[in-house]
Amino acid sequence: MRFVDEYRDADVARALSARIAALCEPGRQYKFMEVCGGHTHTIYKHGLEDYLPESVTLVHGPGCPVCVIPMGRVDDAMHIAEQPDVILTSFGDMMRVPGGQGSFLDAMAAGADIRMVYSPLDALKIARQNPDRRVVFMAIGFETTAPSTAMTVLRAEAEGVDNFAIFCNHVTIIPAIKAILDSPDLRLDGFIGPGHVSTVIGCRPYEFIARDYGKPLVCAGFEPLDILQSVHQLLVQLSEGRCEVENQYSRVVPWDGNPVALAAIGRTMELRPYFEWRGLGFISHSALRMREEYARFDAERLFEVPGVRVADPKACQCGEVLKGVLKPWECKVFGTACTPETPIGTCMVSSEGACAAYYNFGRFSRDRVREATRA
Amino acid sequence: MRFVDEYRDADVARALSARIAALCEPGRQYKFMEVCGGHTHTIYKHGLEDYLPESVTLVHGPGCPVCVIPMGRVDDAMHIAEQPDVILTSFGDMMRVPGGQGSFLDAMAAGADIRMVYSPLDALKIARQNPDRRVVFMAIGFETTAPSTAMTVLRAEAEGVDNFAIFCNHVTIIPAIKAILDSPDLRLDGFIGPGHVSTVIGCRPYEFIARDYGKPLVCAGFEPLDILQSVHQLLVQLSEGRCEVENQYSRVVPWDGNPVALAAIGRTMELRPYFEWRGLGFISHSALRMREEYARFDAERLFEVPGVRVADPKACQCGEVLKGVLKPWECKVFGTACTPETPIGTCMVSSEGACAAYYNFGRFSRDRVREATRA
Amino acid sequence: MCLGIPGEIVEILAEPDLALVDVSGVRRAINIGLVEEALAPGDWILIHVGFALSRIDEAEARSALDFLEGIGQAYADELAAFADSRIVEHDVFIPRPADLAAPASAAE
Amino acid sequence: MCLGIPGEIVEILAEPDLALVDVSGVRRAINIGLVEEALAPGDWILIHVGFALSRIDEAEARSALDFLEGIGQAYADELAAFADSRIVEHDVFIPRPADLAAPASAAE
Amino acid sequence: MRELPLINREQQVLDRIERARRRRPTVREERITLAHGAGGKATHTLIDAVFLEEFRNPLLEPLEDGARFAVDGARLAFTTDSYVVSPLFFPGGDIGDLAVNGTVNDLAVCGARPLYLSAGFILEEGFPVADLRRIAASMARAAAAAGVAIVTGDTKVVGRGKGDGCYITTAGVGVVEREGAFSAAAARPDDVVLVSGPVGEHGVTVMLARGELDISSDVTSDTAALHGLVAALLDATDGVRCLRDATRGGVATVLNEIAAASGTAVIVREEAIPVRRDVRGACELLGIDPLYVACEGRLVAVVDGAEADVALAAMRAHPLGAGAAVIGRVAEDPPGLVLLKTAFGGTRIVDMLVGDPLPRIC
Amino acid sequence: MRELPLINREQQVLDRIERARRRRPTVREERITLAHGAGGKATHTLIDAVFLEEFRNPLLEPLEDGARFAVDGARLAFTTDSYVVSPLFFPGGDIGDLAVNGTVNDLAVCGARPLYLSAGFILEEGFPVADLRRIAASMARAAAAAGVAIVTGDTKVVGRGKGDGCYITTAGVGVVEREGAFSAAAARPDDVVLVSGPVGEHGVTVMLARGELDISSDVTSDTAALHGLVAALLDATDGVRCLRDATRGGVATVLNEIAAASGTAVIVREEAIPVRRDVRGACELLGIDPLYVACEGRLVAVVDGAEADVALAAMRAHPLGAGAAVIGRVAEDPPGLVLLKTAFGGTRIVDMLVGDPLPRIC
């Protein structure tokens, strides 16, 4: 596949690996956070850590949109799904996320009509095909996904579809990064920036990270070489004493982002004063809701959403994992009580969740495996 | 079973059979019509003709309420069943009756929600259980059944159930008998009167038959001895030169009928000016419809019933069978193109239909069977 | 016309017009609102589509049956006078009478 | 974050904002309303939840790849100078190279 | 009683009808209706016109309860049935023991000793796991009681509204250790017909358990594994010609299959057919005939007339045959028909079931 | 590349996890969900905790594709599968040939020669008879091609909304003419793992055929009967240890079953796994892994490492094995795990499927 396979070349990886090792100051430990869950997924799926020297540690960040949904929002969605004539739609990853009353899969088993869609446009299509039902799309995702939701609402408006609404759970990445930067727990040497969010918001919004916090950030693509190269660029900056925002993913990310996408968001959505993030608590201006003008497409206005706050299970340490403070396997329930088939926390559900990625792909002792995969 | 088994005693039957034979004038042929399909069913089911001398012939009459429904009414019912949110209910016998577009079973296979009920009260219960659906009961039957429909409507009114309606196809027996009496085709010596209709209307309405047409009538029960005894009573009358209405079924039928039942019919229904009977054509004042006051329970008013008239299939000779002019096996398609599994006419569907009863129970050569069942 | 089945009232139910009726060992609530006379447990009724159409008059039934049984007895007496092959025709039917007796567990 | 897949535009469709896109041999109609520049068959886009998020800039991609391949070549040259056991570690893996060649019918 | 002359016209019609009946049936419906699954004529027509037509082979052709063949010298029987009963749990049993017993019985009536079963489950999304455990436990008990092992299986889940809780398909393998195929075609004139107990209990139980009819009763399903009873019968006499379990379509359908396959007349005597009093009551109330109501633990056996006593005694000596009775005999004429000598003394045909035994009112 | 020391704490956690994984699974859900039918962990847990628990017997216990036993000296294999695929017709096949080939394959991978099939149909009221004919014809063709006969069957009809047109359960009986059980437990270190052709074609075809995803492609189902290929392989070498057909849960699930049952590690090399270009495209678009996507005509074989060449040559010489490849090998450690050497040069676990391969977006 073009633009995919070129970035999975093991020979280039070995060369980069050697350069990276050479760039590390002896005795110094480097900690870089990959903000985005997509990067976490790539890292484990391709076994990328095999190419990093011991002195470089990748720390998983908060950029998994499924992982940050608090349990209460899942319950709210189920409440909507239980209303008469409602078809609730969402992306596949939401199906197994545990709320206070079980997951969507459980609700389906109990009779709710919840359907998985590939695109918000598919949810709109379901609304068109079921004029006597009320179709709600549970929108999740960062700025990457919000424009698609916005475009779908605009399309619904243009077509006069009146049985379609959005349960909006879009979140914004910058406040989350800022929360991490302000957290006392973590000492980071730089960021691997979220490439796909950046197709929309561009690279400029990260400049404060370099400027105010003194941390370099490289906006990275999602193939393993993209990430390895980004680590290399971060180390080069550090070795050269620079601290800048760089764009490794320039084939896709324009420095100024996507003005059409930003306009679509701006037309239909506005910032919420605050929003609860799973494990991270309330973060101000960190999420989007539908604008007043689009109230008729807003499930939170159309349905009396209870808005119950559900405390995370005691054992759950997703917040620490999302902040990069704990490695997944350091959570006490990891792999025993919390597994992908019986998740306690959200990070174990989404394929971009650090716990799920580590459990599914990375769960083994490197030494034993090296032994096993040797000739 | 009490009131059942006593009337199935073979020894008594043999005795009655001997008396009957003794009463027949040598050389004379006797033709009695059993008006009611229930009697036809009993006759074949118990092999009653084995007890009759050759000189006595039983002729099947028009008293099978399923058999007399014209195809157009079945199509009208299906049209109702196809309306949004409708559940059509009816008795089991209706399920296989062919309309112009197939039977209810076919309509169900094609997606219609049609349900079989044991009682009109069960249809009302379905209405109560499905407040968001419109439940229509296709009412069929003579005066026997009309009071149950009437009581159910009164109950629906009392309970304020507003999603329940009757598609009324109740017919009345006297005009049908009169049509037979006025038909030039048939020479009858007397009638075996419909016992269960008579629980409602009593025996008095038959008096004109004896008085004006000079034919004796014995109102008969439904066990085989009831019928055999009625034949005996008819022959006694003829041998004594009497011509009266007698009540063989006095354990159940009051001479004056059931005033409560008649009142219930009268309150909710009224005579139609005319009604089409399958094979018999239009007969005036021969059927019931809902009164204006109960218009809100009247499916014919609530739905735009097309009222299409469908010509009977060319081969169909149900009319001749219903009038007693043809024996079932004399119809050209009997048992070949028209069978219970692929009925052309209604008489092949209902278990009270003469063709079905003859096909299911009576279809064999008596001589061969006598041979076979002999020691 | 139309199927009518005799049943015995077991209990007058609390709901208006309803009675629990036994038909050969099975029970169903039957609407008795169409029967004018007062009904009580032990009364027999004729059931049609969930409604009682009439009370069965046991005296009428008895006298009619007496007549029928009288005919039967008279006939049996006549026949006893000479061996009639017709009866044989009915009885000489494989399954011998011994086999035909419904066994205890299936007795009606 | 969020799955983005490169695909090649095969056809601009009649419906507004829709293009038929090929991803490694399968095709889907993708909404291109979010991309400002005019798109044409042969252009590559990044697909996310049924929308094109951006056009892939082939010149940028080429120069970045040149850099990466340059590193790879330089490294290979270095390694060629002496037999390095690490390479062997990767290659001495049962399935021998002969077996690994995907057969013709399954060729990607 | 009158003596009928041969009515020539009527006889011609009847001959024409019998010819029509013997023609290859065709499915005239465009869509499957419930009647195609009721075990009566529509089912037979569908199987004949679609499945037999396509799959035709000598083992399938007789359309017996199972197929018999030899593998490496071992003589085997093989059968399958799907269970879609509703409700899943009913007085006296559930879909689980039904699925085990039904397949055990189909092997038993092939003259085989049942050995191994398979079980395929089609579960509907939302089905309570506790109910599934209950069904599995019931299957395990039934298998243990029948001395068979469930050795292989499969589980599928279908979306809500694509199932009805739980469907089970069992298949079974048995070993044939005796001579004789006990096929429906083997009946001969002067054989007698036995039934192992009162008929119709299972079908009535399930119909009433649905609750829609609001009829209460003490009837319970007769579901049972019949291989022990079959073995007792076969041990007692060599005169057994055919064996069938009377399931969908009831005893009437089995008798019709026997008459049709063997080209004989089967003549039964109404008074001889054991029917529980309350089963009869329910049937009268609903206007259906117990002869057409399914049993799940009743054996129909056709036995050499000379062995009638021995066979009956052997059945009655077995706990599952305590209610056995000789209900009729086989005659030469009219071939392919089942006749009933009614309790009233008349004679009538007992035809195959047309569609479901629908509660009827008139 | 860095050399990792043994991280003690992490190793302790991993050991704890492996202990947890080896514990008897329990079904925690109260209701059946679609995941219980997807062939992955939830399916295994359900089968283990409900069916194995209740039915437990030595033949069922290994939970192989079928059971093997001897009857009267004849060695037999017996298997069943239910088919609920939607849509019923898809490019390259339909539920009919699937139902025949699937059961033929389960017999074949038991090392048996398939002989006889049963077929149980559960039809939904309203199902077009023409479609049923088409399915039956397809079954007949598949049976003829596989040299098996459908010798017994059953037909049930369920009401509208209680089915999905047509479900088929087939069971099969085969004769075991060779030594070796070819069970998942038989894999040993230094064996190699072969797959008979490109993976995931059936699953992708069906997913796309549903139409909901609006993705068009030329992918067709790989449904095929594998007994000929199996015979060719077994004729060529005595070194075959295990055989499986990679159906629900895909190759990844089969490999996990082998690793778990044999207590070995299975190590596969991503580059070696044949995947059609368009199958990969569909998987990338939907965010699923072709290793978890069902095949219906692909054999996974574990063979003595010394016989790898012979086995591969034998497979490739057969029309259904033209695309065969050695995809990995068996090792001692870590026991019970499947590892993947990625094309990128890293190493990761390949675990069992959790639930359905849901199209994912993030």
Ligand code: SF4
């Ligand atoms: S193991 Fe489970 S509970 Fe713990 S951090 Fe990960 S997802 Fe959250």
Ligand code: SF4
């Ligand atoms: S055979 Fe059929 S068409 Fe002819 S009269 Fe009877 S029911 Fe009507």
Ligand SMILES: [Mg+2]
């Ligand atoms: Mg059977």
Ligand SMILES: [Mg+2]
């Ligand atoms: Mg069977």
Ligand SMILES: [Mg+2]
């Ligand atoms: Mg059976």
Ligand SMILES: [Mg+2]
């Ligand atoms: Mg299986």
Ligand SMILES: [Mg+2]
């Ligand atoms: Mg359902």
Ligand SMILES: [Mg+2]
């Ligand atoms: Mg298999």
Ligand SMILES: [Mg+2]
């Ligand atoms: Mg199987």
Ligand SMILES: [Mg+2]
């Ligand atoms: Mg299988």
Ligand SMILES: [Mg+2]
């Ligand atoms: Mg069967």
Ligand SMILES: [Mg+2]
């Ligand atoms: Mg359906």
